[in-house]
Amino acid sequence: MTTQEYRNTTTRRGLLGVATVGLGATIGGVLTTPVAAYLLAPTTQEATFHPVSLGPVRPFTSETGFAPTAAPYVEDPAQPLSSGLAYVHYTGGSDRDWLAPHAMFVVFSNRCTHVGCPAQASAIGFACPCHGSQFDQRGARIAGPAPRPLDRFQWEIRKDDQLWITQRWSVLLKGDRASYYPVKAPGQPLDGQIPAADALYPAVTYTHGPVPKSR
Numbered sequence: 001m002t003t004q005e006y007r008n009t010t011t012r013r014g015l016l017g018v019a020t021v022g023l024g025a026t027i028g029g030v031l032t033t034p035v036a037a038y039l040l041a042p043t044t045q046e047a048t049f050h051p052v053s054l055g056p057v058r059p060f061t062s063e064t065g066f067a068p069t070a071a072p073y074v075e076d077p078a079q080p081l082s083s084g085l086a087y088v089h090y091t092g093g094s095d096r097d098w099l100a101p102h103a104m105f106v107v108f109s110n111r112c113t114h115v116g117c118p119a120q121a122s123a124i125g126f127a128c129p130c131h132g133s134q135f136d137q138r139g140a141r142i143a144g145p146a147p148r149p150l151d152r153f154q155w156e157i158r159k160d161d162q163l164w165i166t167q168r169w170s171v172l173l174k175g176d177r178a179s180y181y182p183v184k185a186p187g188q189p190l191d192g193q194i195p196a197a198d199a200l201y202p203a204v205t206y207t208h209g210p211v212p213k214s215r
């Protein structure tokens with residue numbers, strides 16, 4: 001798909017996303033009130049992503065096929081409602097550089113990019129229970145109103161073989177290639193900004209260093 005085709009597609013998806021975002025707000029709000037409260041809190045300033053350990057590497061490398069391991073974490077130690085869930089997929093690779101073509105892990109955010117409900121791992125990838133968005137095993141949207149792929153976490157293996165997530169990025173996928181962008185709010189496509197969605201879900205961004213270049 002060319003960049004222009006991607007933009008056209010995401011724009012159409014974006015309009016569809018706006019059409020459903022109101023309904024989504026109602027249903028999703030019931031299901032995710034604690035998470036939404038946290039997400040909506042930092043509307044006037046950037047939030048800081050606090051690196052956090054997901055635990056020892058070894059349990060994550062026992063995965064065979066596609067069965068990502070759910071890894072709960074606390075996003076901000078000062079915010080008791082800031083619990084999050086990452087899905088750690090062991091690729092079978094051995095490279096500890098998260099951007100390398102044969103990186104050991106891909107770590108997905110479980111927050112659906114439609115209105116932020118918790119997506120769950122499935123045999124084909126990920127499924128969101130709120131309005132039916134489906135994502136493939138790369139996190140790319142394959143059905144439903146989600147306007148973009150699942151976000152991913154930057155990760156690294158630190159002292160004592162602990163797996164840490166150190167930043168969160170929104171992602172553009174082209175085949176096996178991933179390009180990374182500062183995190184977009186739920187309901188927002190990767191390119192552009194939809195004011196109606198923004199009114200419901202003001203942009204939440206994280207302070208971040210240089211945007212990583214895919215290799």
Ligand code: FES
Pocket residue numbers: 024028112113114115116117128129130131132133144145146
């Ligand atoms: S929050 Fe609506 S499809 Fe996931």
